Amino acid sequence: MTLAVVQSSTLQGLMQSEAERFVAEHPRSVAMAGQAAQVWRGGVPMHWMGDWACPSPIFAMQGVGAQITDVDGKLYDDFCLGDTPSMFGHGDAAVALAVSDQIRRGAGFMLPTASSIIVGRLLAERFGLPLWQTATTASDANRAAIRWARAVTQRPVILIFDGCYHGMVEDAFVVLRDGEAVMKPGLLGQVHDLTATTRVVPFNDIAALEAALAPGDVAAVLAEPVMTNCGMILPQPGFHGALRSLTRDAGALLILDETHTLSSGLGGYAGLHGLAPDIFVVGKAIAGGVPAAVWGVTADLSARMEAAQARIGPGQSGIGTTLSGNALAMAAMRAMLTEVMTPAAYERMLAGAERLVTGLKAVIAARKLPWSVVHVGARIELVFADRPPKNAADMRKALDHDLVTALHLWLINRGVLIAPFHNMMLASPVTEDASIDRLVAAVDGFAGALEGLSA
Incomplete structure (x- = not known):
């Protein structure tokens, strides 16, 4: 047998x-x-x-x-390590001390703390993007990145790769079946057809990527540098170079979700391989298991975001949650970036x-x-x-x-x-x-x- x-x-x-x-x-x-x-x-x-x-x-x-x-x-x-949040180990003494100290002084105030300045500087030094925002999960961070990409480019479509995973982001629940884009089987409570504004292509298929970007309606490509949630799929030689040049040529932003590929090295996969995303997202392990995520942007994109906000005018942006950027998460991230993720x-x-x-x-x-x-x-x-x-x-x-x-x-x-x-x-x-x-x-x-x- x-x-x-x-x-x-x-x-x-x-x-x-x-x-x-x-x-x-x-x-x-x-x-x-x-x-x-x-x-x-x-x-x-x-x-x-x-x-x-x-x-x-x-x-x-x-x-x-x-x-x-x-x-x-x-x-x-x-070897699961909380499915990544505990990637640097359970019960780390530095994180435990930082969290214990902060919780006694208050978990969150809807106000920044001194630690937030230090954390922002550490993120910029480590990952190479100058300006940052926080979220409670990588799902929230990806949602914010997508919303901003559509606001900045005034385009409706998000492009993803078949088999990707970006948390609970609705735009990412589209897959290929027999070459056609369909909503993921088992998706609950979805009343709108996601395929109307999400385009999906196979990972490593440069020709399909170029064709999907050709109509000029793609706001952003949301990608893991390495596919990690449908089994691990590595990028083929030249793929990331093509991804970056094609998105630039098409006027689309490139969002790299490094929540899983943070294991690659100090600056994530992008830092190790010299990639240049417009938006960089990381969650899970960044605060040692305390719920937190961050997303960074280039200076050029930040200026475009300011212009988009001025054009749209005042009101509710639909971005952000009350617990995002709380003092407890900042204390944990500071400990992780200085004492743990070394x-x-x-x-x-x-x-x-x-x-x-x-x-x-x-x-x-x-x-x-x-x-x-x-x-x-x-x-x-x-x-x-x-x-x-x-x-x-x-x-x-x-x-x-x-x-x-x-x-x-x-x-x-x-x-x-x-x-x-x-x-x-x-x-x-x-x-x-x-x-x-x-x-x-x-x-x-x-x-x-x-x-x-x-x-």
Whole structure:
């Protein structure tokens, strides 16, 4: 039997036995799940918390460094890290001290603090754009960037890449199906046809990008420098250069959402590769898990924003929320930018990522698996395809739901957490070599189990 046959014919038995093991070893989490179902719709405070491969949610008790302990006393090597907000580790002492000090003096005032000036300077130095605004999440930041792009250019269309993810931004819930733009399956409560003002093309397809920009109605291209949420898809050589030149030629702004690619280096992927966005967005990890995001703009775009605001006149802009830029978030960002997100921290993260990539590739080679590994900075993806896909359409073919679920459940039962949505793994500055080796060994054990099923 081949591996493909195992996936379709006998994987269910493996998943059943692993599910039974989970229930037996997590009595308190299972009991708490029953209690939570009585008060939280779907059994969890936010429905994504129910998207793990295990039969019921794991209830966390604490996180220290790159490990989590659950209510059953089980310890996990954490390569999910809150799906990125805790990318630099749980319970960092510098952030804890800054947040504790600020909360005693007030969480927010609808007024700037002295720390906000320092944070603004630090953002400009690190990411290269001179002027900044805050938001509570990257979703909010992306929404603000899109609204401003339309105001400045007086154009209606936003261009995105098939398979992208930009939080809860309505304009990004469009995908390609058989070459046609459609709203994402499962989208709730959407009453307007998003395809009327959102154009979508495959990532890495320069010809399609040029054609989509040709009508001259695109306000902005909203892009992740590396596609990270439909499986990881790297840009092909020359793609980013073409993206920047084509957007400039078409009079469209370029918004880079680096919420996930912040793992690349001190200045994000754009800083590492010399990209030049008009707007730069980053959330999640920027405040060490305290809800916060920031977005920066060039001086030229800021001047255009002023002109647009003068043209539109006074009133409500529809941009901003009360909690954005609060003192607590500023204190956390200041600590992150000065004490946590340091060159030494990135050096440790990237070294750990390299160790993990090397280990996973060794398993693939030794067992002759039709899999591959993709990574950007400290973010690593195990792909169930022998060649890393170059676009979302090809990646979707590799995302075998049952195989992904079986791997995740196998890892959970062996004390390893990776992001629940696909095979994404993060190395943090405090991830120990032993934890990386345990993850590699667990993946190897899973591959061995598949071989046993195919024997």
